[in-house]
Structure formats: C-alpha cells, structure tokens
Amino acid sequence: MKKLQILGILFILSNCLSAQENSVYENEGYVSLFNGKDLSGWKIPEGDGGHWNVIDGVIDYDARSEATGDKNLWTESKYKDFKLHVEWRFKGYGDHLFPLPTILPNGDYLRDENGDIIEPLGPNSDSGILIKGAGQVQMWCWSVGSGELWTVRNNKSLSPEVRAAAVPSEKADQPVGEWNSYDIILRGKRITVILNGITVIDNALYPSMLESGPIGLQHHGGINPETGKLMGASSLVQFRNIWIKEL
Structure with a gap:
C-alpha cells in the first residue's frame, strides 16, 4: 500500500x-505542437499502420512503419525562423550491433594506419529532428553525441570551418532510457542546438537551409526483410513537450 x-x-x-x-x-x-493526447497537427505517413502513436502522453515510435514512401512524421504547418523545444529519449536499441565510427572535431572520421574508418560495433538507436526538409539535428548513440548536423558535416564541398561547426562541441546526452531536451534556434541559415542545457552547436552555418518548411520527427532503420528483425540504428524513440516560437 x-x-x-x-x-x-x-x-x-x-x-x-x-x-x-x-x-x-x-x-x-x-x-504547443503536441497536445499529449493524439497526433493532431501532424501528418501521419500514409499506410503507417499505427506505428507512430501516442502512448501515456508521449509520441511513441517503434521503427516499424508500414508506409511505402516517406515514413517520417511531419507537422502540418510550415515555419521560417523559430525557437523549438522538444524532449526525447531512446527506449532501447535495434536487434543487433551497429558500426559506430568516431567523428573528429574537424568532421572527418577516425581512421587506422591504412586509411580505413575505424568502426567498432555497439548498440545504437538513431533518429533526429528534421528541419524544414533541409536536413536534421541528429539523435543517436555515437561517441560524438547528439546534435550533429549530418548534411552539413558530410558535404565535402563546404569549407573545413563550416563542416567543423556542424560537429557537437561535447557529448551531452543522457543514457538510453532517460529523457533529453533540445532547444533549437534557427535564424536564416544559422542554427544553434542546446542539448540538456549545453550548447553543442553554436550559431553554425546551414548552407542548404530552406526559407520555410515543416518540422519532422525522423524514421530510421526498420525491419530487415531477410531476418524479420529490426536493423541496427532503428528509431526506437519517444517525444514529448514540443513547443515552437516563431521569430
């Protein structure tokens, strides 16, 4: 009792x-972008099969969407400049280990003496906050930490300074199973990412950023058709307390 x-x-x-x-x-x-009860204001992928869902007041995703096209969850509204607050956590990992390369401060990968990327295997879940269709603020279990701007860091046509600014300054993630908070500030083509109160991306240039677009929650991974099991780096993730302020 x-x-x-x-x-x-x-x-x-x-x-x-x-x-x-x-x-x-x-x-x-x-x-508020999420009422804690249902997915009003969000575009559920056609044919999803109920895998984007609301459970116990949070948006829950199990990486098993049955949609044949875009499996991401998008807001119905579009936005320009904004401040976005969103809380998220990983529930667990996919059904097998995943190669986890080390991202260096300059945006390149750690390599061995032969120039091959060092990719130790480890448990991983992967998702992200999609920003206006131009890219994402990364969420994952890599050693570099969440907050990375994937499309910026991997664009070798950009200057070394721009690519390096897309790498988190430190790993500020909570352990898998615990809640994290993002505060994302976007003005024009400049973005700041604050993870759990720590600024991990500081006013970085996002050259491909669009003028306006929706906010998305990323699907990643899914079912391996050969094994019927979840692939590594699947989006076993939950979201809550999603707020936006247009600037």
Missing part, C-alpha cells in the same frame, strides 16, 4: 512539474 501511495505522489508531482513547464513556454509566446 505504501508503495502505491508513493507512486501516486510521484505521478502527481510529475504532472505538476509538467504543468509548470508548460505555463513557462506559454508565457514566453511558444505554441
């Missing part, structure tokens, strides 16, 4: 803290 009472108290406290946080964003002029 005491255990049930304690759990009840914790549940009430959690709800109170969530309500206080919501009021803070409302007072600062943010608009």
Whole structure:
C-alpha cells in the first residue's frame, strides 16, 4: 500500500512539474505542437499502420512503419525562423550491433594506419529532428553525441570551418532510457542546438537551409526483410513537450 501511495505522489508531482513547464513556454509566446493526447497537427505517413502513436502522453515510435514512401512524421504547418523545444529519449536499441565510427572535431572520421574508418560495433538507436526538409539535428548513440548536423558535416564541398561547426562541441546526452531536451534556434541559415542545457552547436552555418518548411520527427532503420528483425540504428524513440516560437 505504501508503495502505491508513493507512486501516486510521484505521478502527481510529475504532472505538476509538467504543468509548470508548460505555463513557462506559454508565457514566453511558444505554441504547443503536441497536445499529449493524439497526433493532431501532424501528418501521419500514409499506410503507417499505427506505428507512430501516442502512448501515456508521449509520441511513441517503434521503427516499424508500414508506409511505402516517406515514413517520417511531419507537422502540418510550415515555419521560417523559430525557437523549438522538444524532449526525447531512446527506449532501447535495434536487434543487433551497429558500426559506430568516431567523428573528429574537424568532421572527418577516425581512421587506422591504412586509411580505413575505424568502426567498432555497439548498440545504437538513431533518429533526429528534421528541419524544414533541409536536413536534421541528429539523435543517436555515437561517441560524438547528439546534435550533429549530418548534411552539413558530410558535404565535402563546404569549407573545413563550416563542416567543423556542424560537429557537437561535447557529448551531452543522457543514457538510453532517460529523457533529453533540445532547444533549437534557427535564424536564416544559422542554427544553434542546446542539448540538456549545453550548447553543442553554436550559431553554425546551414548552407542548404530552406526559407520555410515543416518540422519532422525522423524514421530510421526498420525491419530487415531477410531476418524479420529490426536493423541496427532503428528509431526506437519517444517525444514529448514540443513547443515552437516563431521569430
């Protein structure tokens, strides 16, 4: 009985803290992108089969979308410059280990004496916040940490300075299973990413950024048709407290 009472108290406290946080964003002029009940305001992939879902007040995804085209979840509305707050966590990993290269501060990969990329195997989940269809703010289990701007870092036509600025300054992720928070600030082609209160991307140039577009939650991985199991780096992920303020 005491255990049930304690759990009840914790549940009430959690709800109170969530309500206080919501009021803070409302007072600062943010608009909620997720009502905690259903996917109103979001475009569910056609033929998804219910794999993008709302469970216990959070957006839940199991990487098993049955959609034949785009499997990502997109907002119905489009945005230009904005501040975006979103909380996320990985629930677990895919069904096998995944090669996890080390990204160096300059954006290149760590290589051996033969020039081959060093890719030790490890458990990994992978997703991201899609920004106006131009790219993403990465979420994953790599040693470099989340927040990386994949399309910028991997564009070898860009200057070394631009590519290096797309690499997180440090790994600020919570362990798998625990909640993380992103605060993403986008003005024109400049983006800042704050992960759990730490600025990991600081006013980096995003050359391919579009003028306007929707916000997306990324599908990654999925079922291996040969084994019927989840591939490594699948999006076993949840999202909550999604707020946006247009600038």
